[in-house]
Amino acid sequence: MDRRASAPPSATRPARRDRQLTWLFDLDNTLHNASAHVFPHINRAMTAYIVEHLALDHAGASRLRQHYWQRYGATLLGLIRHHAIDPAHFLTLTHQFDDLGSLLVTERGLRDTLRRSPGRKIVFSNGPATYAEAVLRLSGLRDCFDAVYAIEQMRFVPKPAPAAFYRVLHAERLDPRRCIMVEDSAANLATAKRLGMKTVWVSTSLRRPPHVDIRVRSVLDLPHRCWPL
CATH class of the missing domain: 1.10.150.450 (DNA polymerase; domain 1)
Incomplete structure (x- = not known):
């Protein structure tokens, strides 16, 4: 067989995204105030x-x-x-709602903040896919994200289990050292930090756990604190 006729690996595999900055955003109480309603x-x-x-x-x-x-x-x-x-x-x-849109509480300017942020953006949620997609669509944020990973894609193993993170990293071919996790859950950020990610905690707490790199009160604060992290 003529080895020169064989396609090089780069022609048959998707390009790796290791070197590209990727933001992993939680959904509830990160991109919208789920606690309210x-x-x-x-x-x-x-x-x-x-x-x-x-x-x-x-x-x-x-x-x-x-x-x-x-x-x-x-x-x-x-x-x-x-x-x-x-x-x-x-x-x-x-996760059935008569009118989900009426229950959503989002911040003005969030869409602009996300769209002008550098790097790829992925939603990484413990919620079901239909719910996550509906929240993003109704809040006008869906086109800000390259992908959405919900509990079904993690085979029903939620964050903070490392297996949930590995599934996203593997599926998107990501280097965790080039990822920034934005979360309201400190426990979930602990796993992200152990895997080598940068961590941003969305919280009004005055304390900052050692596994949190940056604490913000809102995703709207990211341009002032994290560009670039």
């Missing part, structure tokens, strides 16, 4: 789901929901591991 709605739906499917009273279901969220980073993972709950069924029933 969205989280209370989801929490009520999750508690009702647990009441119905695990035969607990409301108080017991609420405690179990919070326990699994604190232990695993997502209530869903605890229900899968300990109760064999079907994840697709759970996500569908607990």
Whole structure:
């Protein structure tokens, strides 16, 4: 066989993105204020789901929901591991909204801030894909991002588990040393930092954990604090 006729590896593989700066943005309480209206709605739906499917009273279901969220980073993972709950069924029933747009609280100027930021931008969320896409579309932010990774793409293993991060890094062919994670969860940022990422904590806290490189009150503060990090 004429080896010269073979296509070089660069002609058959997608270009690597190792050297390109990539921002990984959490969704809830990072790109919008989920605590105001969205989280209370989801929490009520999750508690009702647990009441119905695990035969607990409301108080017991609420405690179990919070326990699994604190232990695993997502209530869903605890229900899968300990109760064999079907994840697709759970996500569908607990993320139904009559009018999601009316529940969203976003900041004016966020779209402009994201669009003029350097590098690629990816949403990395523990929420389901349909919900994440709807939030981004309704808030006018979808075209600011090159990709959206939701809990389904992580095979229902949420942040802060390293496996969730590895799936995004592998799928996008990213070097974690060229990634910046923007999150409201300090626990999720701890994993990002261990993997070699720069970390930005969206928080009003006065303290800054050692695994946080920069703390901002809002994503709107990123141009003043992080360009470039």
